[in-house]
Amino acid sequence: MLFISALVALYWRLPGQWRPWLLAAGGTVLLAHDSWIGLGAWAALLLWVALMCGPQWQRKTLMRAVGLGGVLLMFGAYQLGKASHGLIAWLGYAFVSLKAWHLIAEHGSGPLRDGRAASSLAYLLFPPTLAVGPVQRYESFRLELLRARWDGAIASQALQRLLYGYVKVVLLAGYLLNHKLDTLALATGHPWLDTYLPLLGYGLNLYWQFSGYCDIAIGFAALLGMRVPENFNFPFSAGNLQEFWRRWHITVSEWCRDFVFRPILSRTRQYMLASLASMVVLGLWHELSPRYLAWGLFHGAGLVVVHLWGKHMPWAAALRTNALWRGFSWLLTLQFVILSFALTSTPNLAAAWRCLATLFAPLIPGS
Structure with a gap:
């Protein structure tokens, strides 16, 4: 909450051309707070995207294939490391891989070559969606960044959305389901119910936690004057x-x-x-x-x-x-x-x- 408050306040004090760099810096702070190793892995992926999207490549189709292959190899190595318990999950790495794929597959050498380095970096490191999404297309993000304006009514709705998210994560999932109901892992004495109810509890916990964090991300982005797509619809x-x-x-x-x-x-x-x-x-x-x-x-x-x-x-x-x-x-x-x-x-x-x-x-x- 302190991070959100500080970033939003500073964001609206800065001129428009500096805001993408602030968003990129904010995302970097979150990554560094999570893990220096994770930050290094992110840096490697971002440098690869810069290499693929920066120069004016002669053989665009070939370089697009090389770029996507590199993203796939890095993500595969990450998943293999997780599967072998050789590393813990890096914050948002799965989601930035999808965004990197978007940039390379849909824009090729466009974003960085056309003077969009700041918006591209802000897109990849956007603090509200950095951890769990939602995943937005680059062009949609860039247009939202250009159109961002402070609106008191939208800010009020954003705070409501943040509250809904915290209710889901903290009250419904954290307190009610996990603490009071033990994720429905109840000893009923009936083998079928003792097997079924934890699966139901697992699904409810997953939904409330994930959709709650997405509500927080959507509300946080709205405080920055930007819309991001919905991720859950009942x-x-x-x-x-x-x-x-x-x-x-x-x-x-x-x-x-x-x-x-x-x-x-x-x-x-x-x-x-x-x-x-x-x-x-x-x-x-x-x-x-x-x-x-x-x-x-x-x-x-x-x-x-x-x-x-x-x-x-x-x-x-x-x-x-x-x-x-x-x-x-x-x-x-x-x-x-x-x-x-x-x-x-x-x-x-x-x-x-x-x-x-x-x-x-x-x-x-x-x-």
Whole structure:
């Protein structure tokens, strides 16, 4: 809170041309406070982006491929280090990798060559979204930076949004769910409930924590006169799995759609392959491990089933207008998502399998 107050106050005291540099400096302060090693890793990635986006390269397509390959290698090394427990997670590194990909893939040598070094650096180091997103496109960020004006009504709404975020993180997740309810890890004496309730608690904790931090980021950015995209839109109310992924972690889901799903679909015309590849990439972006690979395949297969159902079942469209079916579809989607938490909340696939076996035991005759 002290950091937000100090940065906002200084931001509005500076001339417009100096504000991007202040934002970059603010992000650097956060990184240095988190870890000097993490700051060094960020510096390496930023220098690589500068090398790819700065000079006027003759062979733009080749250099774009080299640039993206470098980002992928650095992010892969980071994920391998995390998977082997050789390092702790560096603040925001997963998100800056997506932003670096945006800059190189969409703009090539444009941003730095055209005198946009300050806005590009502020984009990569933007303090409100540095830790957990949302992930914004560079051009959208640059326009927001140019249009930034102080507005008392917007500032009031921003403070409300900050309050909502802190209520989610501190009150709902931190105090109510984790402290008072022990993340629903309650000893009911019933094996099925003792397995299911912690998965539900894990999902609620993940949603309240993550969406709460995104509320804080959105409110913080609004105090700087800038809009950033929404990242959550009541995902647990989704009526099917496709809708869930349009509501959950929206900006990263859109990144996967634009940079993985659509290119694969346009080249192969295979929806199944594009969906599976997108969700595998999304899973491994979270963590380079068998359990997140399985999670990606699980959700990818679910998206394929939903797509095939809507495309090949003649009564699917009629069912969507039926209130009873919509309620059943919502419940089925929610249970599918909760089941997927068995893969990410457990330490390995063996533990996840035991968890799922307990949940499905009532459906197996003789179990």
